[in-house]
Amino acid sequence: MSEESEIIVQNLIELSKELEKNAQKEEEGVFPRENLKLLAEHEYFPVFIPKPYGMGLPARTFVDVVKTIAKASPSTAWIYVTHVAAANAFNAFANNTLKEKHMKDIAEGKLLIGAAGTEAVGGAINAELRTTAELQNGKYVIKGSKSFITGVGELDLYLIIAKVPNAPKPHVFLVDKSQVKIGQKFTPMGMKGISWGELIVDATVDKDNLVIDDSLKFLGVLGRIGMLGVSAISYGIAEGAFEEALNHVKNRKLGNNTLASFEGVQIYLAEIAAKVEAMKQLLYHAADNSDKMPEVLKARIFITENAIDVIDKALRITGAHGYSNSLKLEKYYRDVRAPMLHFQTLELSKKVLASTLIQ
Numbered sequence: 218m219s220e221e222s223e224i225i226v227q228n229l230i231e232l233s234k235e236l237e238k239n240a241q242k243e244e245e246g247v248f249p250r251e252n253l254k255l256l257a258e259h260e261y262f263p264v265f266i267p268k269p270y271g272m273g274l275p276a277r278t279f280v281d282v283v284k285t286i287a288k289a290s291p292s293t294a295w296i297y298v299t300h301v302a303a304a305n306a307f308n309a310f311a312n313n314t315l316k317e318k319h320m321k322d323i324a325e326g327k328l329l330i331g332a333a334g335t336e337a338v339g340g341a342i343n344a345e346l347r348t349t350a351e352l353q354n355g356k357y358v359i360k361g362s363k364s365f366i367t368g369v370g371e372l373d374l375y376l377i378i379a380k381v382p383n384a385p386k387p388h389v390f391l392v393d394k395s396q397v398k399i400g401q402k403f404t405p406m407g408m409k410g411i412s413w414g415e416l417i418v419d420a421t422v423d424k425d426n427l428v429i430d431d432s433l434k435f436l437g438v439l440g441r442i443g444m445l446g447v448s449a450i451s452y453g454i455a456e457g458a459f460e461e462a463l464n465h466v467k468n469r470k471l472g473n474n475t476l477a478s479f480e481g482v483q484i485y486l487a488e489i490a491a492k493v494e495a496m497k498q499l500l501y502h503a504a505d506n507s508d509k510m511p512e513v514l515k516a517r518i519f520i521t522e523n524a525i526d527v528i529d530k531a532l533r534i535t536g537a538h539g540y541s542n543s544l545k546l547e548k549y550y551r552d553v554r555a556p557m558l559h560f561q562t563l564e565l566s567k568k569v570l571a572s573t574l575i576q
């Protein structure tokens with residue numbers, strides 16, 4: 218890692234104590250505005266956004282940053298990842314007028330951006346798309362509703378996927394928050410601070426707001442960076458769970474023995490340690506190959522699934538302490554399910570990776 222990246226990650230470890238303090242509000246469904254402000258003030262938003270708007274640092278730095286945020290506040294890490302993935306996809310395809318208008322503020326975290334593709338009717342494979350964009354008097358009129366969207370009512374800009382009559386492929390448009398409304402809000406199992414819900418779109422935008430006329434190309438970039446990011450979240454949570462469980466079993470005494478002295482507990486510790494190390498290595502491998510979808514998918518598949526197993530084992534050796542909210546494990550267990558679902562479900566990731574293997 219470069220000296221610059223090293224310093225960035227070291228400073229973030231210090232800052233994460235602040236992030237962790239604010240994270241308690243996540244559980245009450247509070248959007249992590251304070252944490253995002255801290256990350257913006259300390260210039261963490263530009264890390265993985267290409268130059269000239271961002272710092273354009275390597276993907277290894279990005280995953281280290283995400284992992285460190287996730288250990289302290291998973292919901293903050295979730296918003297950070299969805300923002301950085303959307304920012305990269307926007308930067309890859311938007312015209313210069315749009316980029317000049319927004320990219321600097323997006324890169325600095327002054328404007329929060331997200332992508333809204335999912336619709337209740339379409340599901341994981343976008344089987345159906347009902348949001349439409351029609352050209353009327355030189356402007357696009359976009360109408361529809363998106364479901365299960367991160368950051369509703371909190372983000373500044375949304376990248377909306379819509380069907381354009383007679384066009385072969387769905388298009389992606391940039392829409393300002395003033396042109397959308399919040400529909401139904403959902404209570405997630407974990408990641409309770411992400412303001413998750415339905416987005417009702419009723420927007421009239423300039424032709425320039427068309428980002429790309431092929432949503433699959435857009436989703437390729439969004440998904441690759443998003444899935445690298447959610448893998449880093451899962452790894453961060455798993456590492457946090459490991460550290461917490463280790464600390465607990467070393468300190469809890471039953472009579473004259475610590476939990477850590479029991480062989481049954483040690484076997485679980487060894488299994489957890491091995492898996493966490495494997496996750497780290499695979500995450501760095503994916504980061505070093507972040508432009509190759511199959512390598513990102515391998516990491517996503519292994520890490521997001523095994524993070525659940527790691528926390529499950531950490532819960533077994535921490536007894537009622539782990540099951541209660543006196544440790545972070547029960548929260549981690551709920552939070553860590555989200556990375557298996559978004560950008561692409563874990564099952565579809567397996568299907569896509571398999572299709573590259575059998576070509």
Ligand SMILES: Cc1cc2nc3c(=O)[nH]c(=O)nc-3n(C[C@H](O)[C@H](O)[C@H](O)COP(=O)(O)OP(=O)(O)OC[C@H]3O[C@@H](n4cnc5c(N)ncnc54)[C@H](O)[C@@H]3O)c2cc1C
Nearest residue numbers: 332333334335340341365366367555558559560562564565
């Ligand atoms: C925390 C969170 C945040 C999210 N944020 C956003 C966001 O910001 N923007 C956004 O656009 N979306 C967002 N989503 C939506 C997410 O991308 C979808 O939940 C996901 O694509 C799955 O769609 P679905 O929930 O309708 O599942 P379904 O389509 O109902 O799928 C259910 C199950 O069936 C499987 N399945 C479906 N079709 C097939 C098939 N053809 N072959 C094999 N298996 C199949 C799936 O893999 C899954 O296991 C978010 C989701 C979560 C959980």
